[in-house]
Amino acid sequence: MATEPSHRRGKAVDEKILGAVIDVIEASGTLAIKVDQVAAVAGVNKTTIYRKFPTRDELVLTAILAQAETVIPIPDTGSLRDDLTAIARMVREVVTSPLGRALLSASAESPQLAELRPEYWGARFAVAAEVIERAVRSGECKPPEDPALLIELMVAPIHFRASQVGGEITDTFIELQVDRLMQALT
Template sequence: MTKPSHRRGKIVDDKILASTIAVIEETGTLSIKVGRVAELAGVNKTTIYRRFPKREDLVLAALQAQADTSIPIPDSGNLREDLLAIAIAVRSSVVAPLGRALLSASANASPELAELRPAFWSRRFSAAADVVRRAHLRGECGQVDDPELLVELMAAPIHFRATQIGTEITDDFLELQVARALGAIT
C-alpha cells in the first residue's frame, strides 16, 4: 500500500502537470512562467522547483503526461484497427485547442525547449510502435525493421494537414494513411 505522503505527492504532481498544460493553453507558448503554474496548482514555486529543477523538465513532464492520456496506445488484437485508432487519436489531438497550442508553441520554442522535442516524439513513437511489434508476434505481419518510422510515416501527413495545409482531416484520409502504412509492411 502506498504511504499517504506518496499519495499526496502524486496528487500535487498531477495538479502541477495539469496546471502546466493549462498555462500552455492559456499562453500558447511553451515558455511558461513557473509562478503562474504555482498559482493555478495552489502550491509554492519551491514545490515545483523541488520536483522539476528546470522549467524544461516541467514542460516535458507535462507534455508526456498529457500525451500519455490523450493518445492511448490501443491493443485490439488487430493491426489495422490499432493503427486506425492511433490515427484517429492523432487527429483528435492536433485539432483540439491544446494540440494546436502545442504545435504552435513547439514551432516557436526556445532552443532549450526545442531540444525536448526528440525525447517527446521518440517516446510517443516507441509506444505506438508496440502496436506493430505485437502484430508481428501475432503473425499479422512480418518483422518490421523500424516500427517507429512506420508509425511516423502514418502520422506525418495528419500533422502536415493540421499545421501546414489546414484542410479537413477526414475519416477517408485516415483510412488512406493506415492503408499506406500497412502496404509498406505487407
C-alpha cells in the first residue's frame, strides 16, 4: 500500500516552520518578518523554507491560515448576557494582543486573505450566534431575524476602537455593546 509518499521528515518540519513564523510575528508585533529570522527560530535552513513556500508572503499567509483554524471555545454560562459578555471580552483580548493585531492587519494587505474573509467571519459569527439561538430555545429571549448580524454589530465597535480609534476598551464599553444587543432581543 502506498504509504503517504514523501513525508519522511517533511511534516514535522512544516509545523516547526509555521510555528516559528507565528512566534516571530508575536515577538515583533508586525507581519514584516525576515525569512532568516524564521529559519533561525525554527532551527532550519533558509533553503528548506523556500523549498516549501515559494515566497515570503505565501509563508506568512500559510502560517496565518493555520493559526486561524484555532477553535474558539463557545461559552455556556447559563445566562445569555454572561455568554455575550464572555464573547465580547474574548474579542477584546484578541484585538488588543500584539499577535491579534498583527494578524488582523494582514487582511488589509493580502488580496488572497481578502477572498477568504467572508467565509472566515461568517463561520465565527455563526458559532458565536449559537449562544443566542440557545437562549431562544430556552425561552430566554425572542428569536431575532439574523443572529449572526447581531454578533457582528456587537463586536464591530470593539474592533473599530482597537484598530482605528485607539483608546482603552473598558469593561463599561463592552457592557454597552452587550446591552445594545440585549435590547434588540427584547
